[in-house]
Amino acid sequence: MTLTEKILARASGKTHVRPGDNVWVNVDVLMTHDVCGPGTIGVFKREFGKNARIWDRKKVVIIPDHYIFTADAMSNRNVDILRDFANEQGIEYFYDVIDDPKGQWRFDTAKGNGQRQFGRNFSGVCHSTLAQKGHNRPGEILFGTDSHTCQSGAFNQFATGIGNTDAGFILGTGKLLIKVPETMRFLFDGALPRGVMAKDIILHLIGEIGFDGATYRAMQFEGPGVSSLSMDDRMTITNMAIEAGGKNGIFPCDQKTLDYVNARTAENGTKSTFEPAEIDADQSFIYDKTFDLSALEPTVACHPDPGVRKLAKELGHIALDRAYIGSCTGGKTSDFLAFAEVVRGKTVKIDTFGVPSTTLVLDELKATKWDGQSVWEILTSAGVRMTENPGCAACLGGPVDTFGRMNTPLKCISATNRNFPGRMGHKESQVFLASPYTVAASALTGKITDPREFLC
Amino acid sequence: MAKTITSKVFVVRDNIDTDQIIPAQYLALVPTIAEEYEKLGSYALIGLPDDQYPEKFVPEGTTKTPYQIIIAGRNFGCGSSREHAPIALGAAGVEAIVAESFARIFFRNSVATGELYPFDSPQRLCDIVKTGDEATLDLDNDRLTVNGTTYQLKPLGDVRPVIDAGGLFNYARKSGMIASAE
Ligand code: SF4
Numbered sequence: 140m141t142l143t144e145k146i147l148a149r150a151s152g153k154t155h156v157r158p159g160d161n162v163w164v165n166v167d168v169l170m171t172h173d174v175c176g177p178g179t180i181g182v183f184k185r186e187f188g189k190n191a192r193i194w195d196r197k198k199v200v201i202i203p204d205h206y207i208f209t210a211d212a213m214s215n216r217n218v219d220i221l222r223d224f225a226n227e228q229g230i231e232y233f234y235d236v237i238d239d240p241k242g243q244w245r246f247d248t249a250k251g252n253g254q255r256q257f258g259r260n261f262s263g264v265c266h267s268t269l270a271q272k273g274h275n276r277p278g279e280i281l282f283g284t285d286s287h288t289c290q291s292g293a294f295n296q297f298a299t300g301i302g303n304t305d306a307g308f309i310l311g312t313g314k315l316l317i318k319v320p321e322t323m324r325f326l327f328d329g330a331l332p333r334g335v336m337a338k339d340i341i342l343h344l345i346g347e348i349g350f351d352g353a354t355y356r357a358m359q360f361e362g363p364g365v366s367s368l369s370m371d372d373r374m375t376i377t378n379m380a381i382e383a384g385g386k387n388g389i390f391p392c393d394q395k396t397l398d399y400v401n402a403r404t405a406e407n408g409t410k411s412t413f414e415p416a417e418i419d420a421d422q423s424f425i426y427d428k429t430f431d432l433s434a435l436e437p438t439v440a441c442h443p444d445p446g447v448r449k450l451a452k453e454l455g456h457i458a459l460d461r462a463y464i465g466s467c468t469g470g471k472t473s474d475f476l477a478f479a480e481v482v483r484g485k486t487v488k489i490d491t492f493g494v495p496s497t498t499l500v501l502d503e504l505k506a507t508k509w510d511g512q513s514v515w516e517i518l519t520s521a522g523v524r525m526t527e528n529p530g531c532a533a534c535l536g537g538p539v540d541t542f543g544r545m546n547t548p549l550k551c552i553s554a555t556n557r558n559f560p561g562r563m564g565h566k567e568s569q570v571f572l573a574s575p576y577t578v579a580a581s582a583l584t585g586k587i588t589d590p591r592e593f594l595c
Numbered sequence: 596m597a598k599t600i601t602s603k604v605f606v607v608r609d610n611i612d613t614d615q616i617i618p619a620q621y622l623a624l625v626p627t628i629a630e631e632y633e634k635l636g637s638y639a640l641i642g643l644p645d646d647q648y649p650e651k652f653v654p655e656g657t658t659k660t661p662y663q664i665i666i667a668g669r670n671f672g673c674g675s676s677r678e679h680a681p682i683a684l685g686a687a688g689v690e691a692i693v694a695e696s697f698a699r700i701f702f703r704n705s706v707a708t709g710e711l712y713p714f715d716s717p718q719r720l721c722d723i724v725k726t727g728d729e730a731t732l733d734l735d736n737d738r739l740t741v742n743g744t745t746y747q748l749k750p751l752g753d754v755r756p757v758i759d760a761g762g763l764f765n766y767a768r769k770s771g772m773i774a775s776a777e
Contacts, residue, residue: 161753174622174623174677175676175677175678177625177627178625178626178627178678178679181625181626181627181628182627182764184627185627186764205622206622206623211623213623213624214623216623217623217625220625283676284676285675285676286674286675286676286700288676300675300676300700301676301700301703302676302677302678302681302700302703302704302707302708303626303627303678304678304704304707304708304762304763304764305703305704305707305763307764308707308763308764308767308773311773312773350610350670350673351669351670351673351696351698354670354696354698354699355699381700384670384673384698384699386699443610444610444612535614535619535675536614536618536619536620537619537620538620538623539620557612557674559610559612559614559615559673559674560612560614560615560642560644561614561615561618561642562612562614562619562674566615566618566642566644567644
């Protein structure tokens with residue numbers, strides 16, 4: 140069996156499953172956020188009754204992150220709905236924006252969306268939070284009401300996005316009926332050359348198979364090239380399995396996985412036992428191909444979908460209005476360090492926005508010093524507009540006062556993961572997806588630029 | 596029970612993602628709250644680029660669409676997992692979508708909510724049919740008739756009874772999987 144099949148078999152109490160089988164799986168973690176949480180709670184109450192209890196208060200993780208730093212009253216209310224539910228059900232893992240469990244979240248317009256306004260429990264983008272707060276464990280089943288839930292597959296778990304109705308069902312029962320997907324294998328050979336990042340790998344793969352090339356399928360990443368990839372790199376890759384239509388993306392478990400997971404579960408006191416899924420000798424795939432990482436180059440997905448693949452060096456004619464770094468896939472500390480490496484001591488030529496994905500990233504950027512200067516200062520003195528409020532921000536547009544949102548038809552290069560029309564705001568705006576290196580180099584020149592020009 | 600739907604069709608092309616179906620700025624609306632459900636319907640497909648789609652899907656000042664059937668190209672509903680997408684379409688009055696292919700989560704959400712019937716079509720109908728054409732969808736025989744031609748669609752199979760029942764919960768109750776609500 141493939142990694143996905145093994146995990147689904149175990150979670151459904153079977154010795155063997157095949158692609159196409161429909162199985163009821165036991166859920167290890169259900170994650171929801173402020174956009175889909177209120178609807179999920181609504182479904183749960185409507186279907187199980189207003190006094191119903193959730194199946195396991197330690198297995199539900201609630202992470203407000205999408206529409207937080209906005210004056211939009213309904214968005215603020217949605218965070219309050221989450222808090223009421225977390226209190227009522229005694230949910231242990233709720234990363235609230237404010238400290239007072241009886242309080243209400245109200246955005247302070249005087250402080251605005253750039254200046255820090257959150258309490259000590261807040262974390263930021265849900266998928267990054269799951270990893271950093273010790274909720275990702277090898278061999279487990281994780282569902283989330285968000286399409287990029289597939290990111291958690293970096294930790295050798297089955298993780299996929301679902302809607303509110305399915306999530307409401309899980310809240311009441313702890314189970315879900317799912318179809319076992321066929322698996323596509325992507326074998327990595329070699330290591331990335333200078334100037335090329337994990338984002339380039341996944342943009343290359345999506346271009347290879349197309350925006351719907353993995354629809355209904357699992358994407359399994361394996362091979363000798365995997366060992367050179369950090370956990371951040373792996374998250375960047377699995378995060379975007381959905382951009383090829385994939386049901387999930389998954390890596391094997393190795394020492395890097397174990398080190399990361401053991402450290403995070405210990406630090407946060409979360410469940411620390413798990414059983415990784417090992418690679419079997421007999422696996423069957425519907426697609427199987429080897430990719431030489433050392434042959435990859437800085438890659439861009441052009442407007443209007445993640446499958447429109449070009450090389451950065453071919454796109455020098457495209458003039459840009461804006462650059463953006465942030466999100467689950469592109470707002471990690473390692474992403475900002477790469478970005479800072481390029482812009483250090485220089486000045487960006489176009490409006491450039493930076494959003495740390497979590498409070499941990501924010502803290503690390505302020506604490507990491509290069510020659511006595513923090514990375515945060517390096518970025519701001521290069522002219523990057525950084526917000527101290529981690530979250531999804533303009534990655535998905537959001538309310539009009541969202542930090543970095545495109546309210547006019549601009550062209551933007553972005554380290555995020557999705558570029559369908561209107562994704563980052565105005566429906567006639569255009570988004571080009573690229574690695575933090577490429578976004579940084581393009582911010583310096585104002586047109587799409589191969590970052591190797593700036594890296595020695 | 597024999598079931599057919601007759602309506603004018605609205606035709607869209609490939610990769611209609613969830614941001615075009617219901618743009619992110621409207622996601623603060625909670626679908627399980629009745630007034631907000633209606634509102635979601637009024638914004639269905641409002642994210643389509645105006646130059647490619649001059650016809651409004653939901654006419655201004657109304658909350659319902661005159662089109663109960665949508666004809667689409669590849670990968671309809673790609674993008675986010677937001678259930679607001681099939682719900683907005685269902686709330687606007689859409690009963691069925693006939694697409695060359697669907698994104699997985701959208702397909703699953705359509706079934707789980709019971710909002711609409713997602714039919715796969717072997718033919719690329721979005722190149723043949725125009726917005727405003729009159730069509731009849733025969734759900735029992737998986738056939739769509741439009742402009743005098745009948746097209747065979749892929750059978751809905753396992754998911755038809757779930758949608759007929761009104762979604763995952765009603766279906767699970769009927770089959771004894773979960774107890775009835777209080
Ligand atoms: S950062 Fe963007 S892609 Fe990631 S969860 Fe938030 S909105 Fe979704």
